Amino acid sequence: MSIEILMNVTPHETRVAVVENGVLQEVIIERERRRGLVGNIYKGKVSRVLPGMQAAFIDIGLDRAAFLHASDIAQAGEAETHSDNITHLLREGQEVLVQVIKDPLGTKGARLTTHITVPSRFLVFTPEVFHAGVSLKIEDELERRRLKDVMSVLMHGAAGGYIARTAAEGVPIAALRADTEFLNKLWESISERSAAARAGEIVHEDLPLVMRILRDVVDGEVEKLRIDSRRATRRVSQFAEQFMPELAARVEHYPGERPIFDLYGVEDEIQKALERKVHLKSGGYLIIDQTEAMTTIDVNTGAFVGHRNLEETIFKTNLEATQTIARQLRLRNLGGIIIIDFIDMIEEEHKRQVLRSLQKNLERDRAKSHITEVSTLGLVEMTRKRTRESLEHVLCEPCPVCSGRGTQKTPETVCFEIFREILREARQFDAQQYLVLASQEVVDILLDEESTSIAELEEFIGKPIKLQVESLYSQEHFDVVMM
Structure with missing residues (x-):
């Protein structure tokens, strides 16, 4: 598979496009005034404890108080002292070190955890949690055992444990040791800043998008990373040479006069990703509606009439729709609860094949998802992990005429x-x-x-x-x- 990453960098906005085999699969946008908060670490102060919700609101210096659930609070000590009661874990006015796991979405504040994690290229450091873990995406049992053994050795003298990321597969022990040394120094620095920080202050800010892409997205399958800014290209090249020398040769500056997103047709695809209707090659189409509670996707045969019989036509349309749905979920960054209304199928084998196809097409998605069986109403319910705003919420706002209803009075x-x-x-x-x-x-x-x-x-x-x-x-x- 041919994968290219394109970066359009301006002083006010950075846009990243992931193109697989010439087709846009993912768009990430970061604006200077509205930078994402996921990964940032804050010295927070408990402003309110809510026993009925088993949660607390934490002041981390933002416009809206952030939300911390009891299940996201790390607890020291043995299992028998573990408590799920929020009143036993936090009190109003208490200062606590927290990390953002979900950006503020709509009217909701940021979601927090006290399970702090600090990522590097190959590893994730888990302070005060002495455990060696391996990414579930690494399936080879021998490799999983090797990584666990290596990390068990590297944990000696460290202030916590490590989780091997997908990128760690096949990586020699010297590179993993270098990562642990980097993470240990970084955690020492974070601990010092945390001790000196006042409540509501940021202690550690995650990397800007241009660097984060190298750490989180770029892997051995990526052939090129093309950037249309000379300054950004220099920064990314220096970062790659220091931390990921094997990727440095793949970073290149795009000097063309024609905008890089226009050259690859990305601008047109972004515009299409803001429309409700998505056309399938066969003539069928999807209707995608985002609401506060969930996203619904309706599959229709449209102009596709097939060549054999109705059941075969429906099956082929649903099968084709699974590939497009998986792409649209990534492209639009749709998260939370998603309801897919496939065209009703009679044969159970067809239902199973459609579900398998959907699961297979979602394998390349970095966001975790969970899919249920086809319900008695013919619906497929699924969830997709949401950590940042959808593409529509980043680029659009509710229509002032219809207030987001999508209709107006006659x-x-x-x-x-x-x-x-x-x-x-x-x-x-x-x-x-x-x-x-x-x-x-x-x-x-x-x-x-x-x-x-x-x-x-x-x-x-x-x-x-x-x-x-x-x-x-x-x-x-x-x-x-x-x-």
Whole structure:
């Protein structure tokens, strides 16, 4: 598989595109004013303990208090002293070292943990938790055993344990030892800053996106990392030479006049990823709707009629949809609860194959997901780990006209609201005449289909009604002015 990573870097925004076999699979955007917080470590102060929710709100110096659940609190001591009661673990005013595991999403504050982890290229350091772990994505049992043995040796004298990341597979012990030395020094520095920090102060900030990509995304499969900024290219090259020398040769500057995202068609794909409708090659399509509670994906056959029978047509459409759904989940960064409404299938084997195909297509996704069986209603429920805002939430905001509903009242509905408002005012106030200010579409209907209704209303209230177009008014917006 051919994988390229493209970086579009400006002073205010960094955009990263992951392109696999010429097809955009993932977009990560970081804006200087709204940098992600995941991985940052803060000296927090407990502002409120909520026994009913088994959670606490922690002040870490942000606009909104962050959320810490009892299950995310590290506890020292033996298993028998372990408590799930938040009131036994925290008290108001207490200072606590916390790490962000989820960015603020919508109206919710950041999600925190006291299980601090510090990642490097090959390892994740777990302070005060003396355990050697291996990424589940490393499946070879011999390699898993080797890594555990190596880390057990490297843990001697350390202030915690280590988890081998996927990138550690096949890495020699010398490189792993270098990582542990780096992590130990970094943790010493974090501990010193933590001791001196005041409540609400940041103790450790994660790397900026251009560096994080090298640490978290770039692996042996990535052929090139192309960056359109000379300065950013120098920084990334220096970082790679220092920490990942095997990747340094793959970093290159893109000097072309044509924007790098235009060259690879990324801009067009980003625009498509903001639309509800996603077309399938066969002629079928998906409808993707994001709500506060969940994301729903509806699969439709559309123009695809197949060549054999209806069940075969449905099966092939659903099978094709699994590949597109997996890509769209990554591309749009959809997380939380996701409900997929596949076209109803009769044969159980077809259902099993569709589920297997969905699971297989999600294997390359770095975000963890869990898929259930097809329900009695023909729905597939799944969850995908969400740590940052979706692409739509980063790039868009609710429509000021429809307030995010996606629909607006018809001109006819607005006309009837205007009639009711005039009647309401006529009963309460004594006016000489009424002036209706509304959009062109509404005024057109009042002058045409509803002209008789206007005349009857004028006769009923005994006052003239004048109409005036306001070009800046939306279709739902109107005013009735007494004169």
